[in-house]
Amino acid sequence: MPRIMQETSKRHLYKGKTIGFVPTMGALHSGHLSLVKRAKSENDIVVVSIFVNPLQFGPGEDFEKYPRDVEKDMEKLRDVDADILFVPENKNLCPEGFATHFIIEGISDRLCGAFRPGHFSGVATVVCKLFNIVRPVRAYFGQKDFQQTVVIGRMVEDLNMDIEVVTCPTVRESDGLAMSSRNVYLRGEERTAATVLYKAISLSREMIEAGVSGPEEVKARLNEALRSERLVSEIQYAGVYDPKTLLDLNEFKRYNLVAGAIRIGGTRLIDNVLVEAVKARQ
Amino acid sequence: MPRIMQETSKRHLYKGKTIGFVPTMGALHSGHLSLVKRAKSENDIVVVSIFVNPLQFGPGEDFEKYPRDVEKDMEKLRDVDADILFVPENKNLCPEGFATHFIIEGISDRLCGAFRPGHFSGVATVVCKLFNIVRPVRAYFGQKDFQQTVVIGRMVEDLNMDIEVVTCPTVRESDGLAMSSRNVYLRGEERTAATVLYKAISLSREMIEAGVSGPEEVKARLNEALRSERLVSEIQYAGVYDPKTLLDLNEFKRYNLVAGAIRIGGTRLIDNVLVEAVKARQ
Numbered sequence: 001m002p003r004i005m006q007e008t009s010k011r012h013l014y015k016g017k018t019i020g021f022v023p024t025m026g027a028l029h030s031g032h033l034s035l036v037k038r039a040k041s042e043n044d045i046v047v048v049s050i051f052v053n054p055l056q057f058g059p060g061e062d063f064e065k066y067p068r069d070v071e072k073d074m075e076k077l078r079d080v081d082a083d084i085l086f087v088p089e090n091k092n093l094c095p096e097g098f099a100t101h102f103i104i105e106g107i108s109d110r111l112c113g114a115f116r117p118g119h120f121s122g123v124a125t126v127v128c129k130l131f132n133i134v135r136p137v138r139a140y141f142g143q144k145d146f147q148q149t150v151v152i153g154r155m156v157e158d159l160n161m162d163i164e165v166v167t168c169p170t171v172r173e174s175d176g177l178a179m180s181s182r183n184v185y186l187r188g189e190e191r192t193a194a195t196v197l198y199k200a201i202s203l204s205r206e207m208i209e210a211g212v213s214g215p216e217e218v219k220a221r222l223n224e225a226l227r228s229e230r231l232v233s234e235i236q237y238a239g240v241y242d243p244k245t246l247l248d249l250n251e252f253k254r255y256n257l258v259a260g261a262i263r264i265g266g267t268r269l270i271d272n273v274l275v276e277a278v279k280a281r282q
Numbered sequence: 283m284p285r286i287m288q289e290t291s292k293r294h295l296y297k298g299k300t301i302g303f304v305p306t307m308g309a310l311h312s313g314h315l316s317l318v319k320r321a322k323s324e325n326d327i328v329v330v331s332i333f334v335n336p337l338q339f340g341p342g343e344d345f346e347k348y349p350r351d352v353e354k355d356m357e358k359l360r361d362v363d364a365d366i367l368f369v370p371e372n373k374n375l376c377p378e379g380f381a382t383h384f385i386i387e388g389i390s391d392r393l394c395g396a397f398r399p400g401h402f403s404g405v406a407t408v409v410c411k412l413f414n415i416v417r418p419v420r421a422y423f424g425q426k427d428f429q430q431t432v433v434i435g436r437m438v439e440d441l442n443m444d445i446e447v448v449t450c451p452t453v454r455e456s457d458g459l460a461m462s463s464r465n466v467y468l469r470g471e472e473r474t475a476a477t478v479l480y481k482a483i484s485l486s487r488e489m490i491e492a493g494v495s496g497p498e499e500v501k502a503r504l505n506e507a508l509r510s511e512r513l514v515s516e517i518q519y520a521g522v523y524d525p526k527t528l529l530d531l532n533e534f535k536r537y538n539l540v541a542g543a544i545r546i547g548g549t550r551l552i553d554n555v556l557v558e559a560v561k562a563r564q
Contacts, residue, residue, distance in 0.1 A: 002442055010444070014296065099387040100406075100440035106381055124382075132442040158382035160284055160414040162292070 002133045005086045009135040017044040021136030023127060026050035027067035027181035028076050031171040035140040036080045038168050047134050048077055049086040055122030067181050101125050104151050110246040111147050112261055115236045120151045127152055131163055139163055144170040144178045146272045178271045185267040193231035194264050197271045200225035204258040208275045215240035215249045226262055236261040243274060252277040284415045287368050291417040299326040303418030308332035309349035309463035310358050313453040317422040318362045320450050329416050330359055331368040337404030349463050383407050386433050392528040393429050394543055397518045402433045409434055413445055421445055426452040426460045428554045460553045467549040475513035476546050479553045482507035486540040490557045497522035497531045508544055518543040525556060534559035
C-alpha cells in the first residue's frame with residue numbers, strides 16, 4: 001500500500017501538482033481539520049495519513065488504548081474535502097527486518113523528550129518514511145506539539161528534504177483547553193481541572209507582555225498556578241524556553257516559548273504559547 | 283550549493299528525465315568509472331558527487347590524508363561523459379547545528395562496522411542527504427564495499443526511498459587486487475603482498491564450488507592463507523557470511539559472502555566475493 005500511495009503522488013507531481021500533507025494518528029478533532037483546511041488553501045492535492053505509530057509510544061504508554069475511529073475520521077475528512085486518505089498498516093510500514101532509526105541530537109532529549117525516551121526518534125523515523133511515500137511540497141503540524149515541529153524541522157533541514165514544514169495555531173475548546181485526541185481520557189471534574197494548563201500559560205504570557213523582569217519569575221508563577229489545582233498529579237516541566245534549542249532561558253529573547261506538561265489523574269497534557277518579549281526587555 | 287543541485291535535479295525530473303547517481307569520495311579509479319559507465323547506459327542524466335565525508339571517518343582514521351585530486355577526477359569524468367559533477371563543501375552539507383544521525387541496527391555493527399564504530403551511520407546519513415539533493419532513480423555502488431551496499435539498501439527500503447540501489451562488480455588490477463583509492467598507501471613490497479587477500483578469497487571460492495563440507499573449513503583455510511603472508515599485520519575478519527544479515531554462516535546458503543579485512547603495514551584492505559554453493563550442498 002505504501003507503494004500505491006507513492007505512485008499516486010508521483011503521478012500528481014509529474015503533472016506539476018503540489019501536494020500538501022497532514023500526517024495524523026487519527027481520532028481527528030478540529031485541530032487536525034484546521035490543518036487540512038490550511039493545506040487545501042495552499043496546495044492542489046491534500047493527503048491526510050492516519051497511522052498510530054508504535055515507534056513513538058514508550059513501554060507503559062497508551063498505544064493500546066489510543067482512540068481509533070477511522071470511519072468517523074473519514075466522514076470528517078470528507079466534510080473538509082481532503083483529497084486522499086492514506087492509512088498504512090504497521091506490517092507494511094515497519095515490516096520484519098526494519099532496522100533504521102534516527103537520532104536528532106539535543107532537541108529530542110529536552111522537554112517532552114526527557115519524559116518520553118525514544119519518542120521523537122520514533123516520530124522522526126515514521127514522518128521521514130511518510131514524507132518519502134507521500135512526497136509533499138508542504139507538511140502541516142499543530143503548534144500544540146511544538147517540540148515535534150522543531151524536531152521535524154531539524155530533520156528536514158539536516159537531510160535536505162525538499163519540504164516546507166508549516167506550523168499552524170493550536171485550536172482550543174471554548175474554555176481554552178488545547179484540542180487533543182487524548183482529552184477523551186479526562187473524566188468529570190478532571191476535564192474542568194485540565195483548563196489550568198492554558199490558564200497558567202496565559203498568565204505567563206501576560207507577565208511577559210507586561211514587562212516582567214525575567215524568565216525565572218514567570219516560571220515560578222507558572223508552577224505555582226499549576227500546583228494550585230489539586231487534580232494536577234504531576235508537573236513534568238513548566239517554564240520559559242528558547243523556541244529553537246528548547247533550552248531553559250535565563251533572560252528573554254525576542255520570541256519565548258512558554259510550555260508545560262502535566263498530568264491530571266492518569267492523563268498527560270501539554271500546551272504552549274510563543275510570546276514576543278516587550279521591546280524594552282529584549 | 284546543495285540547493286542549486288536539488289533545483290537542477292528537479293528540473294530534469296519534471297521533464298521526465300531519469301537521473302543515475304554515483305556518490306564517491308573522489309580519487310577516482312577504474313572502479314568508480316565503471317559505475318559511471320553503467321549509470322550512463324541506464325539513465326538520461328548521470329550525476330557524480332565527490333565528498334570526503336567526515337562523518338564516516340573515526341578518530342585516528344585517514345580523513346586528513348585521504349587522497350584528493352578534483353582536477354584529475356574531472357578529467358576522468360569528462361572522458362566517461364558524466365553529465366553533472368557535484369562537489370559539496372562540508373560547511374554546506376553539515377552546517378552548524380546539524381543534529382540528525384541514523385542508526386541501522388545490526389548490519390552496521392558487523393564485519394567492518396565492528397572495527398569502525400559509527401562508520402556506517404556516517405555513510406547512511408550523508409548518502410541519505412545526497413539522495414535527497416540529487417534525487418536519483420538509480421544509485422550505483424561497487425561490490426568491494428559490500429557492507430555499504432547492504433546498509434544503504436536497508437536504509438532505502440526502511441525509509442521508503444524511491445531509489446534503486448545498483449551494486450556493480452568489483453574492478454581489479456591485473457594481479458587481482460581490488461581497486462581502491464587507498465591502494466596508493468601501499469609501498470614497494472606491500473603492494474605485492476596485498477594480492478594475498480583476493481588470492482585467499484579466490485581459494486575459498488574454489489573450495490565452495492568444489493563442494494567442501496561447510497563454512498568452517500573454508501574459514502580456517504582462508505585465515506591460514508592470509509597468515510602465510512608475513513606483511514599481513516592484522517586480520518580484522520575473514521570468513522563466510524550471510525550476504526543479507528552479514529552474520530557468520532554455519533552452513534552454506536544458496537549465496538555465500540566470502541569476505542575479509544586485513545592490514546598490510548598501516549593500510550587497511552577489504553575484499554569479498556559472492557559464491558553460489560554447489561546444488562548438492564544447499
